[in-house]
Amino acid sequence: MLLKLSGESFCLPGEFGINGAALESLAERINDICKLGPQIGIVVGAGNFIRGETFSQKSHIPRNTADYMGMLATIINACALQETLEKLGRETRVMSAIEVSALCEPFIRRRALRHFEQGRVVILAGGTGNPFFTTDTCAALRAAELDANLLVKATKVEGVYSDDPKKNPQATLLSRLSYDDVLRQGLRVMDHAAISLCRDNKIPIVVLNIFKKGNITKAICGESVGTLIDD
Numbered sequence: 001m002l003l004k005l006s007g008e009s010f011c012l013p014g015e016f017g018i019n020g021a022a023l024e025s026l027a028e029r030i031n032d033i034c035k036l037g038p039q040i041g042i043v044v045g046a047g048n049f050i051r052g053e054t055f056s057q058k059s060h061i062p063r064n065t066a067d068y069m070g071m072l073a074t075i076i077n078a079c080a081l082q083e084t085l086e087k088l089g090r091e092t093r094v095m096s097a098i099e100v101s102a103l104c105e106p107f108i109r110r111r112a113l114r115h116f117e118q119g120r121v122v123i124l125a126g127g128t129g130n131p132f133f134t135t136d137t138c139a140a141l142r143a144a145e146l147d148a149n150l151l152v153k154a155t156k157v158e159g160v161y162s163d164d165p166k167k168n169p170q171a172t173l174l175s176r177l178s179y180d181d182v183l184r185q186g187l188r189v190m191d192h193a194a195i196s197l198c199r200d201n202k203i204p205i206v207v208l209n210i211f212k213k214g215n216i217t218k219a220i221c222g223e224s225v226g227t228l229i230d231d
Contacts, residue, residue: 001038001220002148002203003030004139007047008156009210010077017048018080026210027084030121033216034090039116041146043124043139044081046073052131067131071098074135078125079103085121092121097129097138109145116146136190140197151203152219153190154210159227160189176228189229198229205229 009026011019034040052067059066075096082092093115094104104125105111115122127138136153143151160182163171179199182189189195189207198205206219208226218225 001033001040002139002143002146002151003040003042003216004136004151004153005042005044005077005081005210006155007045007049007073007077009154010044010080011048013156015048018077023080023084027081027088027090029210029213029216030081031085031088031090033220034121036217036220038220041112041116041122041124041142041148042078042081043135043142044074044077045135046070046077049073049076064131067127067133068098071125071127071129072100074127075100075103075125078123082123090121091119092123094123094125097124097126100126112146134191134194136194137197140190140194140203143203144197144201148203150219151198151205152216153205153207154216155207156209156211158209158212159207159225160187160229174227175224176230178231179229182229189227195229199231202231 011017011022050070050073052070055061056063056066078094082094085092095107095112096104097107099106112122124142127133127135128141139151158173160174160177161171162174165171179195182195183192206226206228208215208219215225
């Protein structure tokens with residue numbers, strides 16, 4: 001399973017940076033999932049620190065530099081999650097698409113697969129290693145490279161809605177969508193490159209609320225939770 005964690009899951013709603021209690025709760029949920037037996041890869045975002053595109057628009061920093069700053073921030077989150085998981089006794093490796101040899105290994109597909117065989121959780125940082133690509137695209141790419149059977153996008157909402165539930169109280173939760181539905185309707189679930197990658201490699205996506213305990217376990221066990229995106 002490939003789990004995509006937003007940077008927001010590392011802090012409390014409306015906060016910035018890393019909140020210790022939120023981080024420990026996140027690690028405990030991941031550790032509980034590991035006990036069910038799946039091999040788990042995790043792609044981390046960095047919205048709790050910086051979003052490259054947004055930061056570039058609000059500053060004089062070029063987009064490519066801002067995106068690299070975001071990639072570095074994902075490594076901060078990955079290292080924090082690794083240390084917290086290992087305190088729970090869960091062996092973990094951080095692999096990065098950009099080289100930071102003092103903190104993590106470079107991402108090499110065969111090495112990642114070997115870590116899975118050894119029962120380790122693999123945290124994938126540094127995005128794709130290229131600017132102008134989101135960590136959602138990275139999650140879809142790594143899911144395809146590592147032959148994942150499921151991509152779980154963990155968010156702060158229950159799933160995909162017909163409209164923005166914060167602005168429209170009549171918005172309804174959509175329990176199932178096709179890849180083409182998402183692309184055709186322009187739903188802002190993941191960027192189109194990520195959806196297309198999953199469609200082409202037949203990787204189902206479940207979008208769910210990471211803050212509600214038990215949701216990821218339900219997704220792994222095939223129970224209905226959040227929004228399922230498939231053929």
